[in-house]
Amino acid sequence: MQQKTVKISRVQEETEGILKEAVRNSGLCGKRKIFVKPNISHPEYIPGVVTDPALLRELVGLLRDNVEEVIVGESDGFNYSCRLAFEKTGIEKAVKDTGGTVINLSEDKVVKVKFPGNGTLKSLFLPKTVLDADAVVDAALMKTHEFAVYSGAIKNLFGCVPSNRRIYLHPYLKEVFYQLYAVLKPQLTVMDARTAIEGNGPTKGNPVNMNLILTSNCALATDVTATKIMGLSLKEVSYLDYIAGRAGLQEDAIAMPGLKASEVARKFDPPRIDLPVKAQIEIYKHEFLTKLLFCSLDVVKLFQKVTVAYRGKPIEVG
Numbered sequence: 001m002q003q004k005t006v007k008i009s010r011v012q013e014e015t016e017g018i019l020k021e022a023v024r025n026s027g028l029c030g031k032r033k034i035f036v037k038p039n040i041s042h043p044e045y046i047p048g049v050v051t052d053p054a055l056l057r058e059l060v061g062l063l064r065d066n067v068e069e070v071i072v073g074e075s076d077g078f079n080y081s082c083r084l085a086f087e088k089t090g091i092e093k094a095v096k097d098t099g100g101t102v103i104n105l106s107e108d109k110v111v112k113v114k115f116p117g118n119g120t121l122k123s124l125f126l127p128k129t130v131l132d133a134d135a136v137v138d139a140a141l142m143k144t145h146e147f148a149v150y151s152g153a154i155k156n157l158f159g160c161v162p163s164n165r166r167i168y169l170h171p172y173l174k175e176v177f178y179q180l181y182a183v184l185k186p187q188l189t190v191m192d193a194r195t196a197i198e199g200n201g202p203t204k205g206n207p208v209n210m211n212l213i214l215t216s217n218c219a220l221a222t223d224v225t226a227t228k229i230m231g232l233s234l235k236e237v238s239y240l241d242y243i244a245g246r247a248g249l250q251e252d253a254i255a256m257p258g259l260k261a262s263e264v265a266r267k268f269d270p271p272r273i274d275l276p277v278k279a280q281i282e283i284y285k286h287e288f289l290t291k292l293l294f295c296s297l298d299v300v301k302l303f304q305k306v307t308v309a310y311r312g313k314p315i316e317v318g
Contacts, residue, residue, distance in 0.1 A: 002217065004216070004220070004221035005218070005254070005256075005257065006218070006221050006225045006254055006256055007021075007214070007215050007216070007256070007258040008225070008258045008259040008261065008263075009214075009258055009259070010264070011194050011211045011212065011213055012211075015055055015058060015213060016062075018213050018215065019055075019062055020062060021215070023062045023063060025217075026187055026217065028135055028137075028187060029067070030067070031068075031134040031135050032067065032068045032069065033067070033070075033071065033133045034063055034070050034071070034134065035071050035073060035129065035130050035133035035135070035137070036056075036059070036060065036070060036072045036100075037072075037130075037136065037137070037138055037139060037156055037160060038050075038051035038056055038072060038091060038139045039051045039140060039156050039159070040085045040086070040159070041077075042089075043088055043089070044085075044088050045090055047194075047195040047207060048141060048143070048195035048196055048207050050089050050141075051091065051139050051141065051192065052192055053089060053090040053091050053094035055139075056072065056091060056095060057097060059137070059139065059190060060095050060098045060099070060100040061098035067134075070099070070100040070101070071102070071133070072091070072100055073102065073103040073104070073105045073108075073160075074105060075106045075159050075160065075162045075163070075164065076106040076162075076164035078164055078165070078167060078294070078297075078300070079300070081104070082104040082105070082106060086102050086104075103127075105160060105162045106163070106164060108128055108130075109127070109129075110125040110128065110162060111131055112124075112125055113125075113131070115179055119175055120172055121175040121176060124179060125162065125163070126160060126161065126162070127160060127162050130160050130184065131183075135186075135188070136185065136186045136187060137186060137188045137189075137190070138157065138189040138190070138222075139156075139190050139192070140152050140153040140190070141156070141192055141193070141196070142193040142196040142212075142229075142230065143196060143198075143201040144197060144198050144202075144268055144269070144270060144271055145202050145271065146201065146202075146271045146280075147280065147281055147284060148173070148239060149232065149236055149237045150223070150226070150227055150230070151201060151202045152191060152226050152227075153189045153191060153216075153222045153223050154181050154219050154220060154223055154239075154240070154243065155239075157177070157181065157184055157219070158176070160184065161176070161180075165294065167290065167294050168287065168290055168291055168294065170284040170290055171287045171290060174239040174242040174243070177243060178239075178242065178243045178246050178247075181219060181220060181243060181247075188216075188217065189215070189216045189217075189218065189219045189222045190213065190214075190215050191222050191226060193210045193212040193226070193229075194209070194210065194211050195207050195209060195210070196208045196210045196268070198269040199269045199270075199271060200272055206269070210229075210264070210266065212229070212264055214226060220240075220243055220244060220249055221249065223237075223240055224244060224251055225254060225256070228251075228261040229264055230266070231265060231267035231268055232268070234251065275310065276306070276310055280293075
């Protein structure tokens with residue numbers, strides 16, 4: 001079994017050297033088709049919230065030097081189209097400038113992937129383009145999350161579920177995340193933590209200048225390392241604890257050839273779990289209630305109006 005390795009690098013100005021080394025060591029050279037999953041959790045570019053188009057341009061360019069085809073993909077958001085987000089964030093232009101292509105996974109052909117065993121999650125419909133790729137690259141971000149405590153590399157893969165109603169899967173999220181990790185097996189993870197998000201992320205938290213990039217051969221090891229840096233225990237992030245247990249990953253077995261997590265650690269402010277967040281967390285535990293709340297954008301907007309009246313800003317959706 002290949003050892004899980006995470007390299008933590010400080011970033012001054014340029015990122016090209018870090019990315020070059022990561023791509024060179026990834027084993028991706030000579031592959032035919034690579035799929036890259038950025039984090040586009042908002043229809044406009046916000047540092048720390050959406051993958052930096054400039055970094056994506058560098059990454060896709062380096063991959064294109066060594067592989068035949070690079071495809072960057074994301075799915076529609078609950079209340080915005082992926083195509084609009086590709087354009088407004090600048091990601092589409094950045095990818096095409098370096099010879100890559102973009103795809104809206106919500107418009108792709110889907111394949112039903114069945115899971116063995118007696119778990120509650122029997123199958124998922126996943127995009128054919130992603131499943132047909134020779135390897136997956138996970139371009140993740142470091143964030144806190146109102147409902148999941150933490151959002152990073154594995155949660156980024158949730159955007160590979162093509163339905164814009166993937167929020168209905170929240171009652172089974174731990175199992176969904178595990179199966180996405182097990183099926184897609186990202187061969188390279190690049191976590192851009194130059195700007196991270198603390199507090200009530202993933203889109204409306206507060207920016208933190210960490211000036212770090214994590215590169216790894218394992219999305220799970222990346223997430224375990226990131227939570228250490230952020231001052232979170234694995235037990236606090238229940239889905240990560242679950243996946244680590246299923247995968248048999250021990251924290252002390254992760255090799256760190258660069259900086260150690262303790263050298264760059266900073267205690268992140270946790271999400272503020274107020275009444276609207278508590279209510280939505282309880283709703284997410286039940287499939288029927290989740291579908292009832294998110295049955296239409298009008299219902300969500302009504303819930304957000306109530307939230308604004310309660311605390312002065314809308315609740316996250318995701």
